[in-house]
Amino acid sequence: MLEIKDAVAVITGGAGGIGEELAKYWVQQGGKVVLGDISAEGLSRVEAEITAMGGQVATMVCDTTREEDCGRLADLAIEKFGCLNLVAPAAGIIRDGLMVAPDKETGKVTKKMSLGNFQAVIDINLTGVFLTVRECAERMINHGCRGLICLFSSTGSLGTAGQLNYSSTKAAMSVMPKVITGEFFRRGLADKIRCVAIAPGYVGTPMVKGMNQKALEGILTQVPIGRLIEPAEVASFVGELYRNEALAGDVFFIHGGLRLGSKG
Numbered sequence: 001m002l003e004i005k006d007a008v009a010v011i012t013g014g015a016g017g018i019g020e021e022l023a024k025y026w027v028q029q030g031g032k033v034v035l036g037d038i039s040a041e042g043l044s045r046v047e048a049e050i051t052a053m054g055g056q057v058a059t060m061v062c063d064t065t066r067e068e069d070c071g072r073l074a075d076l077a078i079e080k081f082g083c084l085n086l087v088a089p090a091a092g093i094i095r096d097g098l099m100v101a102p103d104k105e106t107g108k109v110t111k112k113m114s115l116g117n118f119q120a121v122i123d124i125n126l127t128g129v130f131l132t133v134r135e136c137a138e139r140m141i142n143h144g145c146r147g148l149i150c151l152f153s154s155t156g157s158l159g160t161a162g163q164l165n166y167s168s169t170k171a172a173m174s175v176m177p178k179v180i181t182g183e184f185f186r187r188g189l190a191d192k193i194r195c196v197a198i199a200p201g202y203v204g205t206p207m208v209k210g211m212n213q214k215a216l217e218g219i220l221t222q223v224p225i226g227r228l229i230e231p232a233e234v235a236s237f238v239g240e241l242y243r244n245e246a247l248a249g250d251v252f253f254i255h256g257g258l259r260l261g262s263k264g
């Protein structure tokens with residue numbers, strides 16, 4: 001079992017939602033956090049709150065789609081705290097819409113998912129995660145750090161109508177733990193650095209609160225526990241995955257029993 005006390009977490013998307021909650025959970029358990037986000041304002045708020053909690057925190061404004069930013073974020077962890085034990089690339093976006101939307105009366109396509117909305121989600125949710133994880137893994141290996149890379153997939157990885165872009169990136173997050181674990185195994189590193197993904201259902205964060213509220217109400221009728229997952233429940237789940245070194249190379253769902261795929 002690993003201990004969170006004194007462990008260093010690099011969290012992207014740390015200025016809000018799941019990333020912020022994970023950062024606060026991590027310092028409550030005695031860990032240290034390095035937070036990256038595009039929101040400077042959000043980062044200073046979270047930094048002040050964590051400092052007030054007595055936690056150790058470093059922040060950096062970074063855009064995870066930029067290779068250089070991801071390298072600098074990983075360097076910050078080493079410079080400030082000397083190690084890097086948890087990588088949690090939580091920065092992510094949604095840009096929902098149907099791939100092609102035929103008009104209900106004419107049956108002719110009047111709207112399409114734009115290339116911009118497709119590409120933006122791929123850039124942040126897939127390429128941004130690749131860059132964050134690659135840069136952090138490099139530092140972990142070179143500094144002999146032990147720990148976990150915890151990716152954020154989603155129940156959307158199973159296919160959600162209206163989210164061709166998002167679901168595609170989340171399906172990619174589901175396969176990455178297998179690939180990364182296999183690569184580390186080949187190089188004799190898999191006992192030191194594990195990789196998993198968590199796949200949450202609908203979590204009460206700004207991302208979900210910004211969704212179409214009628215659609216969200218409909219979704220909640222499909223959730224056996226009858227409510228959104230709390231960000232704090234996701235954060236403590238990541239903590240358990242970190243501590244338990246038998247968990248590696250797979251996807252772990254946290255969705256309150258959501259009837260997967262019922263209506264997509």
Ligand SMILES: NC(=O)c1ccc[n+]([C@@H]2O[C@H](COP(=O)([O-])OP(=O)(O)OC[C@H]3O[C@@H](n4cnc5c(N)ncnc54)[C@H](O)[C@@H]3O)[C@@H](O)[C@H]2O)c1
Pocket residue numbers: 012013014015016017018019036037038039042062063064065089090091092093124128152153154155199200201202203204205206207208
């Ligand atoms: N909320 C959910 O129901 C849910 C469910 C499953 C998976 N997830 C995944 O969990 C992760 C966190 O989601 P959330 O609900 O906390 O989202 P959120 O929108 O509440 O927070 C995301 C954070 O990422 C930051 N961000 C966006 N683009 C960035 C970029 N290019 N570089 C750096 N930071 C950037 C935002 O500023 C924001 O602070 C995402 O990957 C999301 O897909 C969320």
